[in-house]
Amino acid sequence: MARNQKDHYYRLAKKEGYRARSAYKLLQINEKFHLIRKGDSVVDLGAAPGGWLQVAKELSGGTVVGVDLEKIAPIPGVLTFKADITENETLDLIKGAIGDHADVVICDAAPNLSGAWDVDHSRSIDLARSALRVARMVLKPGGNFLVKVFQGDTFLDYLAEVRREFEKSQAHSPAASRKESAETYIIGKKLICGPVKMGDVYELQIESLGRSGDGIALIDGFAVFVKGAKLGEKIRVKIEAVKHNFAFGKPIDGKH
Numbered sequence: 001m002a003r004n005q006k007d008h009y010y011r012l013a014k015k016e017g018y019r020a021r022s023a024y025k026l027l028q029i030n031e032k033f034h035l036i037r038k039g040d041s042v043v044d045l046g047a048a049p050g051g052w053l054q055v056a057k058e059l060s061g062g063t064v065v066g067v068d069l070e071k072i073a074p075i076p077g078v079l080t081f082k083a084d085i086t087e088n089e090t091l092d093l094i095k096g097a098i099g100d101h102a103d104v105v106i107c108d109a110a111p112n113l114s115g116a117w118d119v120d121h122s123r124s125i126d127l128a129r130s131a132l133r134v135a136r137m138v139l140k141p142g143g144n145f146l147v148k149v150f151q152g153d154t155f156l157d158y159l160a161e162v163r164r165e166f167e168k169s170q171a172h173s174p175a176a177s178r179k180e181s182a183e184t185y186i187i188g189k190k191l192i193c194g195p196v197k198m199g200d201v202y203e204l205q206i207e208s209l210g211r212s213g214d215g216i217a218l219i220d221g222f223a224v225f226v227k228g229a230k231l232g233e234k235i236r237v238k239i240e241a242v243k244h245n246f247a248f249g250k251p252i253d254g255k256h
């Protein structure tokens with residue numbers, strides 16, 4: 001079954017002119033989650049030989065930048081760098097090419113496999129952390145993120161890190177991933193750029209009321225809505241939901 005599946009996407013990639021069978025993983029993920037849209041600018045980390053770059057260019061038609069340790073053969077309209085995504089200088093290269101207003105960062109980077117499950121997992125998490133760092137630095141507010149991770153002990157810790165940065169996050173394995181593979185993909189939609197994070201606790205003063213009567217407090221200009229809070233009230237809240245441009249806080253003194 002796995003062999004047939006491999007053969008299917010391998011042959012399809014040859015027939016349809018994609019450089020790697022992994023192109024279908026991105027196509028399937030995008031079909032379901034709509035991460036890349038027409039006109040988007042996209043950064044692809046760990047991009048060689050370039051299957052995802054081909055798909056990203058087709059889907060967006062916008063600026064597409066690829067980075068890999070290996071040289072990537074040219075793709076029309078795509079800018080590529082031979083560089084290490086874990087290095088700070090690489091961030092400068094990417095920023096130089098795309099600024100800090102990328103719409104989407106995708107990462108299919110994989111370490112050289114040692115065969116030892118825990119070693120490969122922790123190397124994969126290191127790469128995924130580098131990808132998340134790049135995403136935070138180059139994505140515009142509300143931008144989207146996709147990253148490959150090998151399953152293992154610290155998978156849920158990493159998923160929690162992504163959850164703090166994006167409005168919606170989840171893990172997903174596309175049909176084109178081999179059944180026996182340890183890989184899965186994490187999708188983060190809508191980067192949160194405000195100063196507050198899920199679970200943070202603040203002492204706030206309600207400065208105004210929203211249309212539905214919720215109290216509104218500001219943290220560095222970022223609005224936090226507190227249901228039932230009154231104008232002028234000083235209140236202790238825990239942040240229970242964060243959108244990319246506002247948040248909801250729940251009173252934790254039991255008064256509401």
Ligand SMILES: C[S@@+](CC[C@H](N)C(=O)[O-])C[C@H]1O[C@@H](n2cnc3c(N)ncnc32)[C@H](O)[C@@H]1O
Pocket residue numbers: 019020022023045046047048049050051052053067068069070083084085086108109110111112127
């Ligand atoms: C599975 S391949 C990517 C396939 C690609 N998505 C495609 O469709 O053609 C994983 C890539 O990650 C790259 N990689 C691994 N570690 C890296 C690092 N530190 N910096 C940049 N690229 C890295 C490898 O060189 C390899 O080309």
